[in-house]
Amino acid sequence: MANLRIEHLNKRYGATTVLNDVNLDIEDGEFVVLVGPSGCGKSTLLRMIAGLDGASGGDIQIAGKLVNTLAPAERGIAMVFQSYALYPHMNVRKNMTFGLKFTGVPPAERDRRVAEAARMLRLDELLERYPRDLSGGQRQRVAIGRAIVREPAVFLFDEPLSNLDAALRVSTRVEIANLHRMLKSTIVYVTHDQVEAMTLADRIVVMNKGCIEQVGRPLDLYYAPANLFVAGFIGSPAMNFFEAKVGSVEGGCARISGPGFRSFDLPATSLKVGDSLTVGVRPEHLGRGEDGPFAVEGVVELVERLGEASFAYVRRADDRLFVAEVRGRQTPTPGERATLIAAARDVHVFDAAGLRVTTQNDA
Amino acid sequence: MTAEQRAKSLSVHLVLIAYSVLAVGPILLVVMNSFKVRSAIFGSPLALPDATTFSLVGYEKVFRSSHILTYYSNSLIVTLVSMALVLLFGAMAAWALTEYRFRGSTALALFLSIGIMVPIRLGSVAILNMMRSAGLNDTLTALVLVYVAQGLPMSIFILSEFIQQIPKDLRDAARCDGVPETRIFFEVVAPLLRPAIATVAVFTIVPIWNDLWFPLILTSSDSTHTVTLGVQQFLGQYITDWNSVLAALSMAILPVVLIYVILSRQLIAGLTSGAVK
Ligand SMILES: Nc1ncnc2c1ncn2[C@@H]1O[C@H](COP(=O)(O)OP(=O)(O)OP(=O)(O)O)[C@@H](O)[C@H]1O
Ligand SMILES: [Mg+2]
Numbered sequence: 001m002a003n004l005r006i007e008h009l010n011k012r013y014g015a016t017t018v019l020n021d022v023n024l025d026i027e028d029g030e031f032v033v034l035v036g037p038s039g040c041g042k043s044t045l046l047r048m049i050a051g052l053d054g055a056s057g058g059d060i061q062i063a064g065k066l067v068n069t070l071a072p073a074e075r076g077i078a079m080v081f082q083s084y085a086l087y088p089h090m091n092v093r094k095n096m097t098f099g100l101k102f103t104g105v106p107p108a109e110r111d112r113r114v115a116e117a118a119r120m121l122r123l124d125e126l127l128e129r130y131p132r133d134l135s136g137g138q139r140q141r142v143a144i145g146r147a148i149v150r151e152p153a154v155f156l157f158d159e160p161l162s163n164l165d166a167a168l169r170v171s172t173r174v175e176i177a178n179l180h181r182m183l184k185s186t187i188v189y190v191t192h193d194q195v196e197a198m199t200l201a202d203r204i205v206v207m208n209k210g211c212i213e214q215v216g217r218p219l220d221l222y223y224a225p226a227n228l229f230v231a232g233f234i235g236s237p238a239m240n241f242f243e244a245k246v247g248s249v250e251g252g253c254a255r256i257s258g259p260g261f262r263s264f265d266l267p268a269t270s271l272k273v274g275d276s277l278t279v280g281v282r283p284e285h286l287g288r289g290e291d292g293p294f295a296v297e298g299v300v301e302l303v304e305r306l307g308e309a310s311f312a313y314v315r316r317a318d319d320r321l322f323v324a325e326v327r328g329r330q331t332p333t334p335g336e337r338a339t340l341i342a343a344a345r346d347v348h349v350f351d352a353a354g355l356r357v358t359t360q361n362d363a
Numbered sequence: 364m365t366a367e368q369r370a371k372s373l374s375v376h377l378v379l380i381a382y383s384v385l386a387v388g389p390i391l392l393v394v395m396n397s398f399k400v401r402s403a404i405f406g407s408p409l410a411l412p413d414a415t416t417f418s419l420v421g422y423e424k425v426f427r428s429s430h431i432l433t434y435y436s437n438s439l440i441v442t443l444v445s446m447a448l449v450l451l452f453g454a455m456a457a458w459a460l461t462e463y464r465f466r467g468s469t470a471l472a473l474f475l476s477i478g479i480m481v482p483i484r485l486g487s488v489a490i491l492n493m494m495r496s497a498g499l500n501d502t503l504t505a506l507v508l509v510y511v512a513q514g515l516p517m518s519i520f521i522l523s524e525f526i527q528q529i530p531k532d533l534r535d536a537a538r539c540d541g542v543p544e545t546r547i548f549f550e551v552v553a554p555l556l557r558p559a560i561a562t563v564a565v566f567t568i569v570p571i572w573n574d575l576w577f578p579l580i581l582t583s584s585d586s587t588h589t590v591t592l593g594v595q596q597f598l599g600q601y602i603t604d605w606n607s608v609l610a611a612l613s614m615a616i617l618p619v620v621l622i623y624v625i626l627s628r629q630l631i632a633g634l635t636s637g638a639v640k
Contacts, residue, residue, distance in 0.1 A: 073539065074541075085532035087536075098540060098542065099539075146536075146540070
């Protein structure tokens with residue numbers, strides 16, 4: 001049980017900067033998920049917390065203690081790897097107890113911990129088997145068990161589910177959520193999968209090119225992305241973006257207009273005439289029956305039917321495509337002209353620097 | 364299989380069979396003739412021993428008139444100790460050179476790879492002088508030292524290749540588990556190197572066991588001779604005792620064949636791993 005504090009953390013390999021001034025405060029017992037595009041430095045950050053890679057600058061504190069110079073085992077962490085990294089020549093029991101020998105855990109205590117972890121992860125039957133005789137899901141549970149028996153203050157997961165098939169991923173995800181509820185330990189979890197991030201996280205950290213773009217609760221990121229990157233990254237299919245300009249400002253309202261959509265009034269005080277903006281609307285918030293200020297028109301080009309919803313790819317007058325998610329049995333047909341409308345609270349506006357423009361709608 | 368494929372596989376097999384006969388033939392000839400009387404060795408060298416020509420006279424003479432058992436145990440001691448040291452130091456050096464970046468590590472790797480290219484016999488005179496001034500002349504220790512130096516570069520080279528194939532996550536997991544670095548090497552890495560170690564073991568043992576040169580220049584008494592050197596005493600300038608020579612040679616072949624058979628399964632795994640993913 002411990003909090004984790006990262007201050008001004010930097011990592012450079014020669015001339016390339018992999019992490020750039022990362023600051024993060026993680027509460028005791030919190031489940032934090034790191035997401036971001038491939039190569040943005042998620043694994044690097046996790047490995048630096050673990051102590052497997054050294055920092056080029058900055059501090060890491062675990063449970064209030066500066067751990068910069070401590071070896072991984074002295075930091076009170078346990079890491080679960082994407083490749084499971086089970087010791088191939090040791091059976092499941094040995095895999096779990098191997099590390100405990102070196103950290104001064106007496107044999108009786110080792111057995112108790114293994115028994116408990118095996119019960120929690122349903123590994124009792126598998127204790128004498130070797131990793132090569134286990135399925136992917138079982139291996140992943142053993143890897144998690146090996147982390148649990150260390151009774152770490154902080155768990156670190158690096159894409160633990162990405163080698164599993166879809167069904168197993170869902171069930172293991174639920175298991176990890178349960179585990180967090182039972183153990184109440186601090187968890188830092190790296191994933192590519194948005195659903196994993198949204199469902200598991202207390203807070204999500206969105207990273208891009210070695211920097212943290214936004215930290216927040218899953219729904220906060222979804223409903224109020226702080227910048228264009230987060231807006232485009234969270235949500236699937238991705239948010240539609242429309243170029244726009246401020247036409248006039250009158251009494252705390254700015255008139256927003258641009259190619260392809262109908263001009264509308266935005267209750268924002270910070271805007272000036274002539275500002276360039278980007279308007280963002282999520283596909284699932286564009287509907288045919290909605291009532292709202294934002295309306296965009298076009299010809300349906302392609303329809304993807306998923307069952308519970310359909311994605312309509314619509315070509316605007318200015319020849320750009322956007323996506324709308326249409327619910328219900330009445331799917332649009334290609335060639336059809338459609339007007340799609342979004343409610344005021346679902347319209348996101350970003351300034352020229354890509355930062356969110358706060359409006360009265362946010363309140 | 365089409366006719367073309369069959370012809371192809373047949374020709375490949377013909378080449379392989381011819382090669383095998385070429386390689387195994389002389390050895391079979393030696394072993395076969397070691398069980399024959401002298402007249403039969405010369406009379407019909409290609410015939411198998413039969414009731415009239417069978418004789419163990421060679422073996423009797425070897426055991427009676429020479430220190431063959433001493434030679435044998437000398438060979439065994441030198442070969443096994445050298446092998447053990449080459450494997451231990453080779454694996455440790457390979458691990459250090461692939462796993463840790465330290466000042467001079469690249470230069471050290473380069474220096475060691477030079478050892479693969481330069482034959483150690485070039486340094487015979489210097490080695491002889493060195494051993495003499497170290498008081499190691501005519502000892503098995505001298506042989507062991509030379510053979511370790513001879514075997515190390517290649518074993519480091521081969522083992523480095525294998526160590527690079529071990530997933531990095533494994534040692535990271537062990538580090539997170541709190542396993543000390545030496546234990547990571549001996550209990551996580553070394554067990555996974557088994558096929559590679561078998562390969563290196565065979566490549567190390569065979570030239571050491573068969574070596575004549577260094578026993579010839581570094582040992583001078585019966586108590587330190589090895590088998591290959593011991594056999595020479597039956598090869599006279601005027602008369603050669605072929606029964607004894609062939610018997611001694613047959614016995615000298617035996618351990619290498621045994622080791623090869625024992626390690627061959629691991630060896631094949633070692634030679635082909637990496638080739639097949
Ligand atoms: N040893 C190294 N030397 C140089 N660059 C490195 C090294 N290790 C990682 N990098 C670089 O650091 C960046 C971040 O890598 P990292 O593995 O943290 O990405 P990631 O966010 O985990 O990506 P993914 O989602 O694909 O796992 C990458 O651009 C990578 O090329
Ligand atoms: Mg990664």
